[in-house]
Amino acid sequence: MAQFRIPNRDQLLMLETVDLNSIAPVGSAVYTIDKIVNSLDTSDIENKYDIKDPMGRPPFHPKTLIKVGLYALHNCRFSTRKMEQDTRYNLCYKYLTGNEVIDHTTFAKFFTNYTDYVTELFSQTALICKEKNLIEFEILGIDTEKVKADASYKQTKSLDNIQKDIDKIKKNLKKLLEKADEVDEAETKALEKRLDKIKSAEKILKERLNEKCKDKKEPEIKEILKKTKVNITDPDGSVMSQANGEHNVMYAVTTTTDTKDDIITGFVVKGEANDNAVLFEAIEESEANIGSGHEHIVADSGFGSYENFEEGKRRELDLLIPDKRKEVEEKGKTSKGEYDRSHFEYNKEKDNYRCPTSNILEMEREIIGRDGREKIIYSNDSACGRCKVKNLCTKSENGGRKIIRDANEEIKDEMRKKLNSEEGKENYVKRAHSAESPYGDMKHNKKFRGFMRRGIAKVSMECSLIFMLHNILKLSEVLLKSTLFG
Numbered sequence: 117m118a119q120f121r122i123p124n125r126d127q128l129l130m131l132e133t134v135d136l137n138s139i140a141p142v143g144s145a146v147y148t149i150d151k152i153v154n155s156l157d158t159s160d161i162e163n164k165y166d167i168k169d170p171m172g173r174p175p176f177h178p179k180t181l182i183k184v185g186l187y188a189l190h191n192c193r194f195s196t197r198k199m200e201q202d203t204r205y206n207l208c209y210k211y212l213t214g215n216e217v218i219d220h221t222t223f224a225k226f227f228t229n230y231t232d233y234v235t236e237l238f239s240q241t242a243l244i245c246k247e248k249n250l251i252e253f254e255i256l257g258i259d260t261e262k263v264k265a266d267a268s269y270k271q272t273k274s275l276d277n278i279q280k281d282i283d284k285i286k287k288n289l290k291k292l293l294e295k296a297d298e299v300d301e302a303e304t305k306a307l308e309k310r311l312d313k314i315k316s317a318e319k320i321l322k323e324r325l326n327e328k329c330k331d332k333k334e335p336e337i338k339e340i341l342k343k344t345k346v347n348i349t350d351p352d353g354s355v356m357s358q359a360n361g362e363h364n365v366m367y368a369v370t371t372t373t374d375t376k377d378d379i380i381t382g383f384v385v386k387g388e389a390n391d392n393a394v395l396f397e398a399i400e401e402s403e404a405n406i407g408s409g410h411e412h413i414v415a416d417s418g419f420g421s422y423e424n425f426e427e428g429k430r431r432e433l434d435l436l437i438p439d440k441r442k443e444v445e446e447k448g449k450t451s452k453g454e455y456d457r458s459h460f461e462y463n464k465e466k467d468n469y470r471c472p473t474s475n476i477l478e479m480e481r482e483i484i485g486r487d488g489r490e491k492i493i494y495s496n497d498s499a500c501g502r503c504k505v506k507n508l509c510t511k512s513e514n515g516g517r518k519i520i521r522d523a524n525e526e527i528k529d530e531m532r533k534k535l536n537s538e539e540g541k542e543n544y545v546k547r548a549h550s551a552e553s554p555y556g557d558m559k560h561n562k563k564f565r566g567f568m569r570r571g572i573a574k575v576s577m578e579c580s581l582i583f584m585l586h587n588i589l590k591l592s593e594v595l596l597k598s599t600l601f602g
Contacts, residue, residue, distance in 0.1 A: 118167045118169075119167060124215075125211065134207065149190070150211070150212060156237055158178045164229075185227070231573050234580060239405040245587050256399070257374075257548075258551060260369065262358060263369055265566070266570050272355050273348060275325065275341060278318045278348075285307055320352075321345070347365045350365060354388050367567065368388065368390070369384075372399065382404070385575055392419060392420075392421045392423065420440055422528065424437065425528060435531070455471075455505070455509040473503060475500070477494040491523065503516075562585075
């Protein structure tokens with residue numbers, strides 16, 4: 117009867133007296149990975165195999181390949197060639213495969229052909245953590261990390277540069293074809309392949325430009341055309357700045373983490389960094405994976421915007437997110453020091469501001485800001501003209517200081533009040549370790565500092581595996597304390 121090859125561990129290896137079952141004690145990484153993956157439902161992948169085909173050897177079970185991939189990540193060896201090498205020489209891998217050597221092409225084809233199915237397995241590990249009470253649904257920490265793509269920064273081009281490259285390749289192809297007797301097929305194929313790649317990237321870039329230029333004026337469109345670029349090698353990624361000042365092609369990975377045991381409940385991968393835009397998508401992903409929301413949702417100032425505060429209130433979510441100026445103002449690091457707008461006192465009843473020298477700034481007019489939001493300008497040019505410290509407060513020579521207030525600034529003030537409360541401070545502190553430690557573990561312990569595959573689908577699959585591994589290892593203690601899997 118046709119069937120999958122299942123690892124046979126009830127054997128003694130030739131020339132060695134090693135019982136494979138002795139390799140993985142309860143609580144070890146290899147044991148935990150084996151037990152958790154065995155509990156996952158991989159039927160969607162299994163059904164894609166034609167195991168009734170009598171030709172050739174039976175295929176390796178998908179769970180075996182996933183186990184090896186996870187253990188390879190744990191050992192900082194997430195390369196298909198290194199996986200093959202480890203299944204050949206490493207006893208822990210032999211435990212997972214039943215002393216079978218798996219070729220690197222088998223791993224490569226599996227992770228390529230079943231990318232989406234592997235990605236979907238992450239939610240099952242989150243549910244197992246929920247079932248074992250590792251998630252308490254009190255505080256959900258959110259954070260975003262930029263991770264390098266497998267692409268060179270030098271291959272990032274604007275629409276103008278792409279069109280120049282296309283013209284150049286077409287000219288070179290024409291020259292080659294004109295020399296009918298001396299056509300270099302290898303060179304011709306290489307140029308044609310490069311041309312297809314650039315045209316594919318051009319299509320993606322045009323779609324992005326159409327979206328960004330929608331309802332924009334001519335000067336803004338010119339600026340967008342100049343700044344918006346696409347990477348030829350990996351068009352889904354984009355150039356992002358890093359804390360060290362470097363610029364690289366990267367992906368923005370946003371995770372949601374339950375703060376009780378640092379269990380990752382969901383993740384979202386984007387080709388562009390925009391924390392404000394991804395906040396609610398990340399929250400929804402977490403809820404979809406574990407079936408329920410959290411009491412408090414905590415994120416850093418990168419997610420702090422009026423739109424998010426308003427949407428959170430509309431959804432009746434208890435958000436704890438500082439705005440981008442809060443920390444700077446509290447530490448006194450503002451550029452104008454004691455004359456920063458935070459030192460101008462707003463009077464809600466009279467709808468005016470009192471400046472640090474006690475002059476009153478009245479409402480001047482309403483405007484629509486660059487962000488499309490309604491703003492109110494407050495000023496008092498005559499008082500500023502007589503003020504002795506005007507040069508410390510404003511650079512305006514003819515006019516005076518102007519304070520621009522959002523029409524719904526009260527929602528920001530409410531958020532600050534909540535963050536400054538004792539409960540708010542206590543809850544916000546819990547976010548840092550839970551939300552940021554998975555990335556520290558990924559980059560420093562697992563040495564996973566850049567994706568090995570290209571395209572957002574395959575990058576999401578790699579994220580799924582690394583975060584599955586994170587959750588699986590959190591279950592080690594549970595396995596030690598109970599006979600969870602019989």
